[in-house]
Amino acid sequence: MAETILETKNLSIAYVTKDFGTCRAINDVSFSLKKGHTLGLVGETGAGKTTIAKGILRLLSVPQGRVTDGTVIFEGEDLYRKSERAMRSIRGRKISMIFQDPMTSLNPIDTVGDQIAEVIRLHSSISRKEAFRRAVASLEMVGIPSERAGEYPHQFSGGMKQRVVIAIALACSPDLLIADEPTTALDVTIQAQVLDMMNDLKQRLGTSMILISHDLGVVAEMCDEVAVIYAGEIVEMGSARDIFKHMAHPYTIGMFESLPDLNSASRRLKLIPGLMPDPTDLPKGCKFAPRCSHCTQACTEAAVPLTELAPGHFCRCLCPQQKEAQV
C-alpha cells in the first residue's frame, strides 16, 4: 500500500479585497495523494483549481490571499507551520509547479539554460559551471538539443517553451509535481507529445503528480484519482474509474454529457444552464443547487457533506445519481 505523500485537510482559502468583498475561493477541500500516483483536479475556469495548487506551495498573492481554515500536510509535515525559509527550500526541490501559460512563465531576458540552472543552484551548492551542465542535461531530457541552452525564450515555440518549464520543474527531481493546465495553451498534437513526455518522466523519476485541467481527455489519460471541483469545493472524488464510469454527482454527469460526441446524431449540445455562483456571495446550501435538475428543498437549506458512495468514491450530493457511462 503506497504511502500518502500529500494531504490537504479542510483547506479554505479566501481573497480579501477592498473593492469586491471577500472572495471565498476554496472551501473545506480535503484530499490525499499517494506516492507515485497522479491526482487530477477537474473543473471549469474559476472553480478554484489554481488556488488549491498555489495554496499547497504557499504561493498565494500575499496581501489579498489568505488561508482561512485547514492546512496542507506534505510527507508528514504541516506546511503551514513552516517558516518561509523552510518553504523556499521545499519549492523547486521537493514540490515543483508548472504553470499554465508557457508564453509568459519564462523570464524573457535570461537564457533557458540559466533559468534551469537557477533552480539547480538554489538547492545545491555546486559551481555555476556544473549547474549549467546539469541544466543542459535537463534540457536533453525533455527533448531539447543542448546547443539551444544559450538561447532566449522568445526563440522557442510554445510547445518547446513548455518543455523548458517542465525541465525547470523536474531539474531537482521533486517528489511532487503540480501541473496547472500544462497543455491548455498548446495545440493538440503538441499536447500529446508533452503529455507523453510527462508520463515518461513521471515513471522514470517516480514523481507523484497533481494535474489540474478542465480537459477530461487529458485527465483520463494521465490520472489515477480524480477530484471534481465546483465553486471551490470538491463535489465528487474517487479513482479515475469511479469518476469516468460510475459518475454520481449531477455536475459531473452534466460535464460529461456536455462533451460533444461525434457518434451521436444530436443537433444541439447539451449544456448545464446557468453560471457558477459568485464567490463573493455563495449560496447557503449546495453550491450547485441553482443549476441542478434534481434539486430538492433540502439541498438549498444547509451545506451538503461528502458521503462515501463506495470505497474511495465520495460525492457531495443528497441525491446522487447512479449513472453508468459508456465512456
Place this chain on the structure above:
Amino acid sequence: MSGTTKEIKRRSMAGEVAVRYFRKPLAVLGAVILAVIVIMCLLAPVIAPYDYDAQDVLRKFTEPCRQFPCGTDNLGRDIFSRLLYGGRISLMVGFVSATVAAVAGVVFGAIAAFYGGKVDNLIMRFLDIFIALPQMLLAIVISTMIGPGIQGAIIAVTIATIPRYAQAVRAPILSIRGQEFVEAAFAIDARDSRIILRHILPNVLSPIIVQVTMGVGNAITMAASLSFLGLGVQPPYPEWGQLISSARVYILDHAYMVTYPGLAIAAVVLALNLMGDGLRDAMDPRWKD
C-alpha cells in the same frame, strides 16, 4: 435561471469613470484644489482687494499680514491680488496651449497612425525634427522669433508641445487599428473619417484625456519658465513666472515675494497631476495596482 445571474446595473461609461474617480481621495483633492484656484482667479476682479498694478510706494516691502496676505512688492503692490490676476494669465496660457496642442497633435498623430505607410513616415519624420530638441529649448527659440508677450508665450508653448501629443496618440491608435473590429469597419466600406471618429478615437480617448490634463500643468510650467527667462509674459502683467523673475533680486531680504507665486504654480500643477493620475486609474482599473 433565477438565482444564477445578478442584476447588472447599467451606467454610462462616463458615469462609471466618475464613480471610480471620486473614490480616490488624492484625485478628489486634486480636483478640489484646482477648482478652488480656478474659481478664485476667475473671480479676481471681485475678490481681489487691490488692482494688480495699484502702486503704493509707502507700503512697499510689507511682510505678509492681515491686510496683505502675501505681502507687497517693491512698488507697494499687493502680491495676493497680483497672484489672482496673474493666475488668470497663467491658467489661460496653460489651458489654451495644452488644448490647441492636443487637438493639433491628435490630428497629426491620428492621420499618421491611421493611414500608415508613407503618410505616417512623412508626418513622423517631420515631427522628429521638433522632437530632436527638448521642449524648453524649442519654446525659447520660438518665443524669440515671435517676440515677448502673452500671445507669444501661448504660441511658443503650443508649438513646442504638439509633437509629444502626436507621438503619444500614435501608439494607442496603431494598436487599436490593428484590431479586428476596425477591419470589420473597413470591410463594410465605411468612410475613413467615420471610422476614425466613431471607432478609433473613443478608444484612445482615455490616454489623450490623461495626457492633456497633465499637459496643462506642463504648459503652465513652461510658460512660467519662459516668463522667468524674460521671454514670455512681460511686466507689469503679473504672470506667476514673471512675478518670481522680478522678485529674484529681492530674494535675500524679502523671500516671501518668491515663495508665494512659486507655491501657486506648484499647487496648480500638483492638482493637475493628481487629477491626471486619478483619471488614468479611473479609466483603466488595471493600472490601479
Place this chain on the structure above:
Amino acid sequence: MLRYIVKRILALIPVLFCVAFLIFTMMYFSRGDPATMTLGDQATEEQLAEWRAARGLDKPFWQQFGSYIWGIVSRGDLGVSYKTGQHVTQSLLERFPTTFVLAVATCAIAIVFGVLLGILAANRQGTWVDNLLRVLGMAGVSIPIFWLGLLLILWMAVEHQWFPVSGWYGPRYVVLPALTMGLTFTASIMRTTRSSMLDCIRQDYVTTARAKGQRESVITYHHVLRNALIPIITAAGNVFGISLCGAVITEQVFSIPGLGSLMINAINTRDYPLVRGSVLLLATSFAVVNLLVDLLYACVDPRIKAQFVSSARTGAKKPEEEPADKKPGANLQKGGD
C-alpha cells in the same frame, strides 16, 4: 549590430540638417536686429549697413543658409560670434564641460535615488510608504525648477551657508544646481521605476521564480528590475538629455557659465552664429543620448537586440511600436528643462 549603429548614425544627418534649417529660419525671421544689438543705439546707418554686409546678412536667405552649411561641411566651421568675435566652436568647447558635469551630477542623483525609491515604493505597494512616496513624487514633478532652485539657495546658501549662492568655481558649486535638477528628476524616475516594476511584479515569470524557491531580494533585483529596466532607461536617458541640453533655467538661477546661459545670452543679443551653433550642439547631444539609450535597450533585452539586428539586415524601419509601448513614463514631460 554594428550595421545597426552605423545606420542610426547616418540617419542622424538629415535630422540635424533639418534642425539647422529650422533654427536658421527661425532666427532669420525673428525681430530684432543683430547689428543694432552689437553696435549699439549710437551707430549710424552706414556703420550698421557695413556691419551687416561684412557678415553676409544682406544676402538672400538661401545664399546665407548655403554658405553656412558649406562652412560646416567643408571646414567644420560654425561661424564667428557677432559679439565676441570668437569662433563659435571654441566658445562651445569652453562651455560644454560645465554643462556636462552638471548633467552627470544631476543624473547620478536622479537615477540612484529615483530607482531605489521606486523599488521601495513598488515592493511596499499600497502601504503608507508607497503612498507617501507617490505624493512626494507627484509634488516633485510639479514644482517648477527655477523656484526650487531659489528655495534651495535661500535655505542652504543664505540661511545655513552650507553652499555658495551662485557661480562655478569648484566642486561645492555643483551641489545646489545638481540638487535642484536632481530632485525634480528623482521624482520622475521614481514614478517610472515604480510603475514599471509594478507591471513586472505581476508577471507569471515572477511566480515561476518563487515556485523555484527563490528569495524575494533576488526576485526583485534579478527578475523584476532587469525586466523593468526599459522604461527606466528611457526616463534616465531623457533626464540626461534634458539636463545636458543646457539646463538653461538652472544655469540662469545659479549664474553658471554653461552652454545654456551662453545660448540665452546669444539669443537675447541676436548673436546668430552662436545661437545656431549651440542649438546644433544641443540637438546633436540629445540625439546621441537617444541613440545610446536605444543601444542600452539592446544590451538589456535580447528581444530588442534581435529586432535591431534584423532591421539592419533587411532594411526595415526600426520597429517603434514596441519601445513606445514600453515607455509609459517618457511622455510625462517635465515642464522645466
